[in-house]
Structure formats: C-alpha cells, structure tokens
Amino acid sequence: MTQKNRLEGGQIDRSRPLNFTFDGKSYSGFQGDTLASALLANDVRLMGRSFKYHRPRGPLTAGSEEPNAIVELREGARKEPNTRATTAELFDGLVAKSQNRWPSLAFDAMAINDRLSNFLTAGFYYKTFMWPASFWEKLYEPIIRKAAGLGTLATDPDPDSYDKGYRHCDLLIIGAGPAGLMAALTAGRAGAEVILADEDFTMGGRLNAEAMPIADQSCSDWAAGVVVELSNMPNVRLMTRTTVIGAFDHGIYGALERVSDHLAVPAEGKPRQILWRIYSKQAILSAGATERPIAFENNDRPGIMLASAMRSYANRWAVTPSQRIAVFTNNDDGHRTASDLHAKGVKVAAVIDVRADAPSSGDYEVLKGAHVADTMGRLGLTFVKVTRADGSERVLECGALGVSGGWNPNVHLASHQRGRPVWNEKIAAFGPGDTLPQGMHAAGAASGILSTHGTLESGVETARRALDAIGIKAKAPALPEAEDAPIQITPFWHVSGAKRAWLDQQNDVTTKDVKLAHQENFRSVEHLKRYTTLGMATDQGKTSNMGGLAIMAELAGKPIPEVGTTIFRPPYTPTAIGAFAGRSRDEDFRPVRKTPSHFWAEEQGAVFVEVGMWLRAQWFPREGETHWRQSVDREVLQTRKSVGICDVTTLGKIDVQGTDAATFLNKIYCNPFAKVPVGKVRYGLMLREDGIAMDDGTAARFAEDHFVVTTTTANAVAVYRHMEFVRQCLFPDLDVQLISTTEAWAQYSVAGPNARKLLEKVIDPQHDISNEAFPYMACGEISIGGVRARLFRISFSGELAYEIAVPTRYGDALIRRLMAAGEEFDAVVYGTEALGVMRIEKGHAAGNELNGTTTALNLGMGRMVNKKKDSIGSTLSEREGLNTEDAFKLVGLKPVDPEKPVPAGSHLMTKGDPVDAAHDQGYVTSACFSPNLGHHIALAYLKRGDARIGEVIRLVSPLTEIDHEVEVVSAHFIDPEGERLRV
Amino acid sequence: MSNPLPEMIPLSALGGRAAQKHVHGPVTLTEVTHLALASVAARHGQEDACKKHLSTLLGQAAPDVEELVMNDPEAAFWIGPNQWIVGAPHDSHEDLAARLITRFGPSASITEQSDAWAVFDLQGDALPVMELLCPIDMRTLTVGRARRTTIDHLGCFVTRRGEDHLRILGPRSSAGSLHHALLTAMRAAH
DSSP states (O other): OOOTTBOSOOSOEEEEEEEEEETTEEEEEEETOBHHHHHHHTTOOOOEEOTTTOOEEOOSOSSTTOSSOEEEESOGGGOEEEEETTTOBOOTTEEEEEOSOSBOSSSBGGGHHHHTTTTSOTTHHHHHTTSSTTHIIIIIHHHHHHHHOOOOOOOSOOOSOEEEEEEEEEEEEEOOSHHHHHHHHHHHHTTOOEEEEOSSSSTTGGGGTOOOEETTEEHHHHHHHHHHHHHTOTTEEEETTEEEEEEOGGGEEEEEEOSSTTSSSOOTTOOSEEEEEEEEEEEEEOOOEEEOOOBOBTTTSTTEEEHHHHHHHHHTTOBOSOSEEEEEESBTHHHHHHHHHHHTTOEEEEEEESOTTOOOOSSSOEEETOEEEEEEOSSSOOEEEEEOTTSOEEEEEOSEEEEEOOEEEOOTGGGTTSOOOEEETTTTEEEOOSOOOTTEEEOGGGGTOOSHHHHHHHHHHHHHHHHHTTTOOOOOOOOOOOOOOOOOBOOOOBOTTOSSBEEETTTTEEHHHHHHHHHTTOOSHHHHHHHHOTTOTTTTTTTTHHHHHHHHHHHHTOOHHHHOOOOOOSOSSOOOHHHHHTTOSGGGSSOOEEOTTHHHHHHTTOEEEEETTEEEEEEOOOTTOOSHHHHHHHHHHHHHHTOEEEEOTTSEEEEEESTTHHHHHHHHBSSOOTTOOTTBEEEEEEEOTTSOEEEEEEEEEEETTEEEEEEOSTTHHHHHHHHHHIIIIIOTTSOOEEEEOTTTEEEEEEESTTHHHHHHHHSOTTOOOSTTTSOTTBEEEEEETTEEEEEEOOOSSSSSEEEEEEEGGGHHHHHHHHHHHHGGGTOEEOOHHHHHHHHHHHTOOOTTTSSSSOOTTTTTOGGGSOSSSOOTTTTGGGOGGGSOTTOEEEEEEEESSTTSOOOTTOEEEOTTSOSSGGGEEEEEEEEEEETTTTEEEEEEEEETGGGOTTOEEEEEEGGGTEEEEEEEEOSOOSOTTOOGGGO | OOSOOOOOOOOOTTSOSSOOEEEETTEEEEEEOOEEEEEEEEOTTOHHHHHHHHHHHHTSOOOOTTBEEOOSSOEEEEEETTEEEEEEEHHHHTTHHHHHHHHHGGGEEEEEOTTTEEEEEEEESOHHHHTTTOOOOTTTSOTTBEEEEEETTEEEEEEEEETTEEEEEEEGGGHHHHHHHHHHHHHHHO
16 A cells, blocks of 8 residues: 655654554554554545534544544454544554444435534534423434444453552653653652653654754654663653543542553553552653644644644654645744645645734745635545635645644643643643642643743753752753744634634534523533533543633633633543453452352352352252252251251451450440350340441450450451440550451351260360350360360350351361261251341341341340440430330241241331331341241331230232231241250 | 261462462462461550560560561561561461460460461562552562552552562452462563
C-alpha cells in the first residue's frame, strides 16, 4: 500500500513497517505511528461519524483530547470500543473499525439525522420524548440508543488482566514536555526520588512535534538526550504510557499505565494495564496546554483539524493530511504550522488570520483580517470559503485546514479538588489559580507559559520551589537556548452568523445550541453543559468547553471569568473499569478462607457454601443421594442417633488474658462472668451499647487470668473490634490483653450419644473425660497422639457434645482420625445445613435471630441481663420502647397441616385479622424440615409470643402466595429439658 | 482394637506435607513451615519488666515501633504498643508459648500463634513485586523493619530480614489466596 501523504523525516522507524486494517481494508504504517497518523499517511481522513447527526468526521487533534476519531480496536473478546485513533499505537496486525455508522462509514443511513437537525437541537430529547411516559422504556429508549450509539462492547469476558500498584516519591512530575523534563532534571540531579509520568509512549511532549531547535539540536533530539540522562539516574523513575488520571487527598495521585495496549496480546503473566496509586510529597503539573478550535460554518469536515495537530503529524509522524492545506488562526502560533508544512514541501493555500495586523510571510499568502465563512466537501474537505477584510469572498482549494484559536492550559488535575481556574488575560485562557491541591505546583504551558524558553525555565524554578518545601536544595541546571516568542493573540471564538458551527464535535453541539440554551434561561455553565451535552462524553470537552463558555459570556454580556468553568472530575481520560477492579475479579474477586478439613472435605465430595470469606462444607452427599435434603436428613438423623462430626473452626476465637480478664468479660457480656470457675465454659450474650443483642458465644476459663472467647462466624471480626474498642477506649485501666486465635486452632464438634465413646478412642488415654470427671460445660487441656489439644464440653445441637481443638496444622490429621475412630459407630460428618437444622430443632438463636433489631428480651433471655453489675448495653436495654407488653418473643412454629412448609420471611397474622402491616404479629426468622419430627419447623418472633403457646395463627407471605395455619409452640422442639447434653 | 488410628501428621498452610517453593526470574517464593510463633503483650504496669525479659531473650533491646530484631534462636518484631510476635524454630521450640510463659511470668500475656499465620519468604528482586501488592514504601522498609499492611485484602505483616529477603505473614486460612496473589505479582513484575 502506498502512503501518499507520508513526508520526509519524522520520528517513525521506517525500517519497521506495520500492516493493519481499518474497516476491513489493509494499510501499512511504521513503528512509531498512531492509528490516526498511519491512516492520514494513507490519505484516509474520514475516521468516524458523529454521535448525534452522524456527520462524517476525521481527527481534530493528535492527542488524548480527541473528540472525533473514535474507533473500535481489536476483535473478539479483546474488542474495545470508543478508543481514540490519535493515541492508539500502531502494531502489526491491528484491526480497527469505525463505529456509529450503518451500513458503512462512507454511506451512513443514520445521517438522515443531519437533515433533521433543525428539530434535533439542544433539549430535543427532553422536550419530545416526555409523553406518554409508558413509551419511554419500550419505544423511545431503544430507538434513541440505536441511533446514538457509540461502539459496541465485546460480549465475552475480558481475557486480559489488570494490576494495581503503589509507588512513592518525593516529587511526582505530571507530563514530560519541556517543563516536566527540566523539572525532572533539576530534581533528579538533586538526588530527590522522582517519578516522571507521561501519557505518550515517547517523552518530550510538544518537543516531539515542533521543528524549532533547542541549543544546537532539534528539540526532539534534545528531549531524547534528557530522557537518556534521566533514565540513568536510579532515583528517577520514568513512566511512559502513563496517564495521571486524578489528584486525590494528601498528595496521592491515580495513574493508569498502559503496559500492553501497544501489543497485540499482553506477554504471558503480564497485565494489560496497571492502575498506580502514587504517594507524592510534592507534585508538579506540567501537563501542557490544549489548542482550541474556532467555530465557523461546517467546521467539522474531515481534514479540518487543530493547527498544532497538523504540525504534530508533519513533524513527528511525517504525515500531512493533504498535499494542499490552509490555516485559520487568531494568533502567531498558527503561522508556525504553515511555515513547518511549507518547509516540508506541502502547498500552503493561504493563512487566514482574523487579525488585521497579522504577520506576513514570504512563503505563503496571509489573508489578514479575514475569516472562514464556510467549507465544502461531503466526506472530506475540498474547498474553504473565506471572507476577506473588505467583505469580499474567496474560495481556496485545500484538503486540510489547520485551525488555531489559542491555547488552554491543562488545568484539570489542578482543579480536581475544586480548585477554581483563574482567567489569564495574556493568553486569553483559564490557568491554574492559587487553590491547587496541597503540594501541587503548575509549571510550563499548564501554568500559562507558552514559549519554549519560558517552559524550560519554569520547569527548573518550579522544581526548586517544590523541593524546597520538603527541605531539598536543588541547583538550577543551565538552560539551553530556545525560542522565547511573545504571545500574540486576539481572542476570537466563533464566526458570527454561522448556522452550523460546531463547538463540541463529539456531542454535536453547535453555537446555536448554546444560544438556544441561553434563550431558554439555562444560565449556569453546569446547566448549559447538561442541557446541551457540551463537554460530556469521552473527551469531556477538552477542545470545546472554552468555546461554549465564551459564547455564553458573550450572550450574557459578561466577561468570561464571570461565567466560570464547570467542575473538573477524575479521571482525566477514560479509564477502563477493569483497571479499577484490578485482579479482584472472577474467582480472585476476594481471597477465600479454607477450614483445616477443607482438603479432606473436598475428597469427600462436600458441597461448599461461602460464609463471608470462608468456604464451609454445606453437606456431604453420599452415593445414591440425589437431593440435598437426603444428605442433610441423613446427617441430622445419624448425629442424633449415634455421632456426627462438624468443622467449627470458623467460629471466632479470641484469647483474653490479664489480671482483669474476668472483670473485662463481665463488662462485655450482659450475664455474669466474674465467678466462672477455672475449667468451665459459660454461654454469654453481648449487647451493643444501645441494648440490642450483638452476638453470642462462649467463654472458657483456662486460668484465673485466661479465657478463650468464641464468637459466631459472621461476627468474629466485629466482636474482636468491639472488644478492642472497649479495652482501649472504655476501660483503659483494666489489665487485659486480646489477640485473635481463630486461625491458630482447628476445632471440631463431636456430637451425639456416642460422642464420648468416640473421643475416648481418639484422645491420649491418660485423660479422663467421663461425665463425672468432665461434665457438661467443662473445658481443659488434653493431648491427642502427643499433640496439645483443647477440649470443651459444649453443644449447639442439643446432644451430648464436645468441641475439640488442635493446632491448625494437625486439623487435617484430626478429622481423618476422628472419622476412622468413628467407623464402628457409623459416625457421619455433617455440614452447615445439618448444623442449622439441629440448632433450630434445639431452639438456639443464630444470626437470623441476632439480626440487629432484637434484644435479650425478644430472645427470651431477658433475665440474663444481670442487674447486679454494669455491662455494656444493660442500661439502654431498659428503654421503654424495648420493653413493651407486646414485645416480640422467640417461639417455635409447626404447620397445622404437616405437609406444609413454614418458610423464613413469612409474616404472622392473628386469625380473623386483615393481612396488612398494621395487624402484623411477627415474622419467621429460621426454618427447616426436621427429619426427627417429620415436618417443617420454624423459629419466629411473635408479639407476646411466650403467652401464646398453643395458639393457631395465620402464616402469610403474599408475594410467594403462602397462607396457611401454624401452631405456636416452644422454640425447643427437641429435648426441651436439656437432658441429652448432660449424660 | 481394629486398625490403628491415623497418625497426627501436620500439614503446611498450603496443605502439603512439604513446603512449597517457586522460582520466577529473579525472585523466589518459599513457604516457611519451620516457625513456632507466640505473641507477647505486656501487662499493665509491667511494661518495663516485660521489655527486660524480651531484651534478655533477644540479647539486645526489645524491638521498638516497626522494628524487627533477629537473633538465634529467637527473633521478634513489634506489632502494637507493648506487643510483639516472637518466633523460633518449630523443631526445637514447638512449646515456644509455654517457654515464654515461664520466662515472662506475670509480666506478659503470651498466646500461641504458631498456626495463626501462613508465612512466606520472598527473596531476590522483590521491590517490583511488592509494589503490585501493598502500599508499603519499600525503600523505607530497610533491613530490620517490620510493617503491617494489606495484601490482596488480607491483613499481613511484612518484615525485611535482609537486603534481598522479605518475610510475609498472612492469615493462615487464606494461605492459598495469599500465595496465589504473591505468585501472580511475581509473574506480572518480572
């Protein structure tokens, strides 16, 4: 393929040609090209269609501010819509497609919208699709979406990975143009830890795009030389392809590094992108400036671009958008484009300068005091119509027009913490004010200094000032000789009288839309933005906001600074959600916690359930069992008949020591703990400060000054945090020390009539665990096969039961030993479902009952709140509202028709009452099928429940169409007297 | 008596009989299984006595904030005000907590922590790996420093034992996840 618009020179590697396709057509470019530069080299100016009117568009810029050349890159799962052709690095085999067109880019049927533009003005959608409301979702929205869509998403999961990372530095320098490079050189030579980040793949900023010299070198060579020196400094880290996307508190910056976007596929194990969190002591914003266009009639045709972009394409990429160009400018910088392209052999039709006193040139014609009145060319610029100072018209033939309306400092990051930009009359633009984020300094073009000499000097001085603030004295490097042209600009925002002069090319907002918004009384810039969509979408108005503000100011008869700017928010450029997620996706979304019997349970074919981060065995299916209920029923029945084993390691374990350990627990729990004998366990209920039940568990006293507290699995962390708060803040004078030992011990429950017999086989023979020696609620230290162990005689199932703990490394061995020893008893292992069934049968409260709204009184434990002592929550549990006559009480429920379920979440109604919230009597908290009773059972909170045992009430769940009768019974379905526990 | 019961064979945090080791480019990740650990927390009014015991044990001053003191056979690092973790070889000090209780007497609360942690050694060029894992500024984590941080959502300690030797302690139940995160970062960084 020929690259007919390729010029001589440039910073591309002609020895490395690259092939790529655009809309199915093959082209070639070179290493160092962007997709946009390569397409322009191949004489492709048309790269996209606009969002609303489907107008043909080409690149307006050569950087990340691009509104028009928005394309889809790659295919399949790696397809990425809405990327900028101007920043996409070319690689061999790149597949790119235009978007928002049908059936093709050259002939887009949706361009009919353009003909209807008189109707599709600002607020059209708001005004038109209001009525009838029911049409919105089914009719209007799908149509609008189809017409206004951007690219289409890949529907497969993203195969690439993303990392997050953290870096630290004394000085973060954002942007590696002349100011950033000099700042880095100053700080690097002073020995400061420096990070220099730039969004481009080559550092240098505008220095890579300009033809003027620095010292005796081309400015790109000078930049490359500085980068070499910096890269040899161990205290300087250079981060290319890295966009600083946000300025956050305390000198923290977000930065997105595109590690592999320039490759077809990331290298093995490598991320596609890394979202860095950079901790800086000081930061320099040297992000440069963005040139702004001028609005005139039909200023959006492919081939019309910013003059600086045209210069970048010519100088850096050796590309001209056309062999015959023109320039429209209001300042001296525009003339540079003409002279640079002229020097490269491109024909300059004319420079149209709005200033009557514009400089002249011997190389090309300058039309002074003139403006562009209109343009021609359906899919690309062919002619420009100029109105001259004397009012006469002239038509210029050209394939490209460079437009320069002046430069806007990139103040975005300076404004991320609500810093307000300040109007700078000298450059007719907003610059950073004095409200920058703490530790940030602006330098170079970002601070409104536009000459090369000025930016170099500003980089040095700003770095010295920033380093001085953190006590580092830096010497000023000698400044190389560079141009120092004064700024000559006459503000000129738009050609008046234009019918279709585009301000925001990405959102198709014209000067007329801004006028309409003003006419309809949208006076705040924020309202203007929302009403017209000016400055929305992926480019966030980087090239358009200023023009909108200027016109707004003109209409309101106010100076521009009084109109102000909209709020700047991160990210600076579009950032993939994947980068924010990092590695936290799919199976790595969160770490998992595995119990000590996990590997054994896997061997048994256990079905696991996530409980917080824990993976717990839910049940253990055996051959022939086809339904979970079969497994669970078997596990429950066999445990109550003989013996069952369950991994209960997940329960929180907190080691409480100190001479005041018992006093401390007396504060934590509402029931008394001071007199628990050594070698005994006590059940405890802890209340929140407001009197609501927080958690329950046990505390085992191993010594006068040593307890082991257990918590529920779900509340392990919350209870530990609460206890630390109480220790450190409420009772700092108590001698008590806490540490979690949840992970340190593997703990199993051994429950059922044969529990003792089984344990006696497992533990070392010197330990007597007979009922007399080791009664209900005993605890002690024993050994198993010589390994230290702890034994607790506690029961959640209601059976004769023990919990036995060994250091976690022996947990796997212990479950194998318990199961082997249990063979003669037909011992079963049971999971969380069977555990749940047995605790409901026994009437034990769990998380469902301790739901953050219930009190000890509701739980039927009102008398546990000991009034002979003070404990947390005790006083507030006496509040009137928590102690009403019709307070909820925990009861059991069984269906009148034994075939019926009693689902959790159902509500209870007194028979004969209407089914409504006003008559609600309570709700079901836990429910299961009891294989021992042969029917469903449930626990419920019922008003005055303790006085209503035997009453038949109505169970309703209107949403799931449940409405039948249940009988109120004691919550203790099995062994209500607790005899089994004590044998 | 039927068949003898299975022996009480310990497993590593990753669930194996032997420690796992992975080499990737310039970094090596090794599971550390030979450590006995115990926490030492000074009791009220006993802070000086406790520190004295600790310093006798370590042959030098008790570790201050963020410090790690390496000694043979015991080492210790600071984990909170008047609170430390002491480590020693498991083979010789399986009963570390009991020994410390005897040594410290009423001056400290001692809790066995041997199996509360999964421990990994990261050796070699670890900085590019660590900066993908945690917000610690590795240049300030000099040899003899210990810091608490978050790795892969998990609360961990990172201690620097040598220029090229980091030791990472994380919650044992998440050993697999932590190991996976470390390996993934090694492959991404090198």
